[in-house]
Amino acid sequence: MSEPAYKRPRIQRSPSPVYKLDDEDDSYEPYVPVAQRRQAKLAKLTSWGANAEKDKAKRLQEEQEERDDEEREEERRREKARKERTLLMEAQEVHHRKATEDAKKTAAEKEEEADAEILAAIAARRKLASDLELAKGVQYMEPMKSSWRPPKFVRDRTPEENRRIWEKHHIIVEGEDIPPPIDNFTDMKVPDPLVKFLKSKRITKPTPIQLQGITTAFSGRDMIGIAFTGSGKTLAFCLPLIMLALEEEARLPFIRGEGPVGVILCPSRELATQTYENVLTWTAALTKDGRYPQLNTLLCIGGISMGEQSHVLNKGLHIVVATPGRLIDMLEKKRFTFDNCKYLCMDEADRMIDLGFEEDVRNIMSFFKRQRQTLLFSATMPRKIQDFAQQSLVKPVLVNVGRAGAANLDVLQVVEYVKQEAKMVYLLECLQKTPPPVIIFSENKNEVDDIQEYLLLKGVEAVAIHGSKSQEERQYAIKSFKSGAKDVMVASGVASKGLDFNDIQHVIIFSMPKEIEDYVHQIGRTGRSGKTGIATTFVNMNTPEQTLLDLKYLLMEAGQKVPPFLQSIEDPRAAQGGMLKGCPVCGGLGHGISNCPKLEDTQRRQMASHRISDDRGGY
Numbered sequence: 001m002s003e004p005a006y007k008r009p010r011i012q013r014s015p016s017p018v019y020k021l022d023d024e025d026d027s028y029e030p031y032v033p034v035a036q037r038r039q040a041k042l043a044k045l046t047s048w049g050a051n052a053e054k055d056k057a058k059r060l061q062e063e064q065e066e067r068d069d070e071e072r073e074e075e076r077r078r079e080k081a082r083k084e085r086t087l088l089m090e091a092q093e094v095h096h097r098k099a100t101e102d103a104k105k106t107a108a109e110k111e112e113e114a115d116a117e118i119l120a121a122i123a124a125r126r127k128l129a130s131d132l133e134l135a136k137g138v139q140y141m142e143p144m145k146s147s148w149r150p151p152k153f154v155r156d157r158t159p160e161e162n163r164r165i166w167e168k169h170h171i172i173v174e175g176e177d178i179p180p181p182i183d184n185f186t187d188m189k190v191p192d193p194l195v196k197f198l199k200s201k202r203i204t205k206p207t208p209i210q211l212q213g214i215t216t217a218f219s220g221r222d223m224i225g226i227a228f229t230g231s232g233k234t235l236a237f238c239l240p241l242i243m244l245a246l247e248e249e250a251r252l253p254f255i256r257g258e259g260p261v262g263v264i265l266c267p268s269r270e271l272a273t274q275t276y277e278n279v280l281t282w283t284a285a286l287t288k289d290g291r292y293p294q295l296n297t298l299l300c301i302g303g304i305s306m307g308e309q310s311h312v313l314n315k316g317l318h319i320v321v322a323t324p325g326r327l328i329d330m331l332e333k334k335r336f337t338f339d340n341c342k343y344l345c346m347d348e349a350d351r352m353i354d355l356g357f358e359e360d361v362r363n364i365m366s367f368f369k370r371q372r373q374t375l376l377f378s379a380t381m382p383r384k385i386q387d388f389a390q391q392s393l394v395k396p397v398l399v400n401v402g403r404a405g406a407a408n409l410d411v412l413q414v415v416e417y418v419k420q421e422a423k424m425v426y427l428l429e430c431l432q433k434t435p436p437p438v439i440i441f442s443e444n445k446n447e448v449d450d451i452q453e454y455l456l457l458k459g460v461e462a463v464a465i466h467g468s469k470s471q472e473e474r475q476y477a478i479k480s481f482k483s484g485a486k487d488v489m490v491a492s493g494v495a496s497k498g499l500d501f502n503d504i505q506h507v508i509i510f511s512m513p514k515e516i517e518d519y520v521h522q523i524g525r526t527g528r529s530g531k532t533g534i535a536t537t538f539v540n541m542n543t544p545e546q547t548l549l550d551l552k553y554l555l556m557e558a559g560q561k562v563p564p565f566l567q568s569i570e571d572p573r574a575a576q577g578g579m580l581k582g583c584p585v586c587g588g589l590g591h592g593i594s595n596c597p598k599l600e601d602t603q604r605r606q607m608a609s610h611r612i613s614d615d616r617g618g619y
Ligand SMILES: Nc1ncnc2c1ncn2[C@@H]1O[C@H](COP(=O)(O)OP(=O)(O)OP(=O)(O)O)[C@@H](O)[C@H]1O
Pocket: 202, 203, 204, 205, 206, 207, 210, 227, 228, 229, 230, 231, 232, 233, 234, 235, 378, 379, 497, 498, 499, 500, 524, 528, 529
């Protein structure tokens, strides 16, 4: 058995006291003397002020840095956004802006703008200069030098006196240092035998284009000459070349292989032949006198054998009259060179540049070794061609007699509505209006043949000419018509440019050409050199309304009678308001550039990229 546990008794004691040491008392503050305390406070205050300044500056700096950071960040964001913006978005914006602006414009303003855009696109063509000159950036700044001086009394004239002469002859001149007009061949210093010869041909006084054009060309200036059909442009550009050739020959006679001094380019073989014959007569008149040397002229056209003219090539050569294709051929074969050629004239220049000859002209220019005097002449020269040509000429002078593309006022224009099926029969009746010679124009080669056949059947002495005829047939037609052996010549429109037949009484336009310029050239075969003539034009349902509108305006401009069916044709542009200006591409008054038939035709031709003629010098 176990013993019970013993519980020891506990003694209750009071808790032991907690002792604290003196220095552990919180409230204890050592004693600091007053002076020392004041100094300490002062020091504290001073140091606090300086720190506050520092803090403030620091804070400001930090704030500035923060702002800079934010700006940089914003710029980064903007840059990123800019990069992310697609071209499409920009295009949309431009489009939107344009749409808003367009909404504010009138229809006329919109059309004007569209026209300007098309014109700018056309104007962006390469300058008319040789490839070499373009590549080398050769640009002539000063006109060619000339030894010709106007007589003293002309030099002494005041500008006001010159202006009065221009006004009197309805001549508009543009350009720098315009040479003075002279209204007398002798005062122009044209050699006496030539003046006498011209007189014998009833050419006694210069026509307006001659009195300004000849002095301009004599002065060595590049020029654009615009004047009515039959107003004597041929003499205006041939005479200066003849004078230049005389001067060169007198200085040092030409021997074989030398020359030519100048070249005249024409768009058709017939026109080149006619100009060549003119040059031959004028140079022969000089030589006949015995005081002047013989000048040699070469006709350079397709369809003829150049062998026949080898006698000319065997001598020094002064003047070449050419169509572009054959000229390029001769230059490439080095039958002659343009090393000393100083004069380049283009007759019917608007056609030369427009009718697919532009590249040929550039090619021809590449054969020139130095600066030349360039002259462009035509009865029709739309603004577009003038502007284009101006950039290629050196300080050009523009000599303009009447509106470019206006009809000759000496032609009485009659427009008749004739049904298609009635045309042939009515033609016979129409032929009775005047005595021969008469020219009938048709746009279509087959129609030309049909008309000739019909007339022959009816006993009318008629010849026909168009681009598909052989050179012999073409020459025969021209010769027999010119000599008076044949009364009527039926021709395709292309035969119209520049041909000068004696006293054509009546021009009948069997089918109205689409381009009003062609009409102007066709009616211009009559009413030449101051005489009057009649032009009868057949129109009907097949004639495009726009062509009729061009015709209407042309008749109005020339003060001619406008038949009721033409009067009733409304101009859609008139309804839109705005100025009715001539089309800058073709000069037609009845339409704008956006619906110009000539431009359409050019574009179609360019797309088909085929040439007008196989020999480049024919029609
Ligand atoms: N000063 C003049 N006085 C009278 N007749 C002239 C004069 N000058 C030229 N002629 C004659 O006028 C006719 C027409 O001249 P030319 O063929 O040079 O005209 P054009 O202006 O070239 O016409 P187109 O634009 O149709 O080619 C010619 O028969 C020419 O002999």
